[in-house]
Structure formats: C-alpha cells, structure tokens
Amino acid sequence: MSGVNDIALSLQGLYKSFGAKVAVADLRLDVRAGSMFGLVGPNGAGKTTTLSMATGLLRPDAGRAVVLGADVWADPAAAKARMGVLPDGVRLFDRLSGRELLRYVGLLRSVDPGLVDTRSGELLEALGLSEDADNLVVDYSAGMTKKIGLACALIHAPRLLLLDEPLEAVDPVSGETIRAILRSYVAGGGTVVLSSHVMELVENMCDTVAVIAQGRVLATGTLDEIRAGESLQRRFVDLVGGKQLDEEALSWLRSS
Known part of the structure; x- marks a missing residue:
C-alpha cells in the first residue's frame, strides 16, 4: 500500500462551480511520486479547472489539493515552491x-x-x-x-511538474526534445502530471492515466489497466461515450 510520502499530488474532494454550471464535482485523485501521469478528457471535462485548483490559480469551492505534503491553500508558499506549472494559454x-x-x-x-x-x-x-x-x-x-x-x-x-497541453503548437522536432526532457526528469525522481486530449501523446509518454468527464473521474490506473487490451483512444471513447454519426447526416457532402 502506498504511504503519504509516495504521493506527489493528492486531490481530495475538489469541487468548483461557475454559477449554475458545475465544472468539477467531488474529484478525488492521487498521483504517485516518480510517475508520468496523464489527465485526459473531452473539451469541457474540467481538466484545466482541476489543474488550476491543484496549482493555486483557482480557489476551490470545497476540497483540498496537497503537493508533496503541503496544502496548496493552507500553505501556498511551501506547496508552490515544490512544483513547476505550465498553464494552457x-x-x-x-x-x-x-x-x-x-x-x-x-x-x-x-x-x-x-x-x-x-x-x-x-x-x-x-x-x-x-x-x-x-x-x-x-x-x-x-x-x-x-x-x-x-x-x-x-x-x-521542482519535484512536481503540472503541464496543461504541453505540446500544443509545438513542432515535431521540439516535441521530441520536450518528451526527452520530461522522461529524464521522471527518471531522476520527478513527477509529471500532464493534461491533454491527444491520446497518442498520453499513450506514448504516461505510465498512469485518469479519464475525467463532466468534472468527475471515470477511471484511473496504470496505462495497461485503463486500456484493457485496447487502444487508449478506443477505451477513452467507450468511457466518455462518443457520439455515433447518423449515416444519413451530411449526405449532401458526398459526391453525386
């Protein structure tokens, strides 16, 4: 069983709403130290809101975020000293x-x-x-x-990196350089949490994955546990519930 010292990031019952819209609802997640952790979900799933609360950029309505033993909101100076953050945009x-x-x-x-x-x-x-x-x-x-x-x-x-879409708009050569840096960082004992909707990136880089939708964790575990013998893309669509296109939809686009 993992002890407290084995957890780099612990999200405990995070909740955030914007007016009537609930963005994150009782989200609970532990990220093991020394892992490359992928946070995946469709657009609007609550990934960025979750990372913003985890890094102290957005105050949760309820719940806690703990970075290597330091509470992000009770002891922000200690928590932020232990992490590096790359927000999206x-x-x-x-x-x-x-x-x-x-x-x-x-x-x-x-x-x-x-x-x-x-x-x-x-x-x-x-x-x-x-x-x-x-x-x-x-x-x-x-x-x-x-x-x-x-x-x-x-x-x-820092000993923890939280990256929101780290390879977006990056060319393939630079992307490979960034991958190499992150792998070396983890090999040296660091922990990476990266959010992305690009399944190939997560599948190629991460050893642990959490799938979230509508502000909730649908599944979390090792990459192999989540894939369950299929591609991550297929499992992601199964978990999130992909929309099937009607065969007659957009029929006007077909060649006559």
Missing part, C-alpha cells in the same frame, strides 16, 4: 527577452543568481532557444512561447 512577461524572463522567474523562485544563469543557459540550449534568447518573448512563435514557459516551470528544479 500561459501569459508571460513578454516584453522581456527569453533570457531575462528566465532570470526574473529564477530570482522570484529564490534561486541563487549564479545558478539562475547556469540553468538558464542549459535550458535555452536544451529547448533550442539559444539563438532567440535575447529576443523579446512577444516576438516568439506559439511553439517557442510554450518552450520558454516550460523552461520557466523547470528553472527552480
């Missing part, structure tokens, strides 16, 4: 250069200035951003912005 201080942004975030995270410079150089090189390090982030492409956001999440060497 991240807003950065984009009038800074990539190098300046990393330095700013590193110092904000209380990293020694000399260490900030060393880590910044290594991250920029690893993510293929060295040539653009002194360009303003506002001039970065969507993929480059995602990569500098990941570098910001890593600069203080």
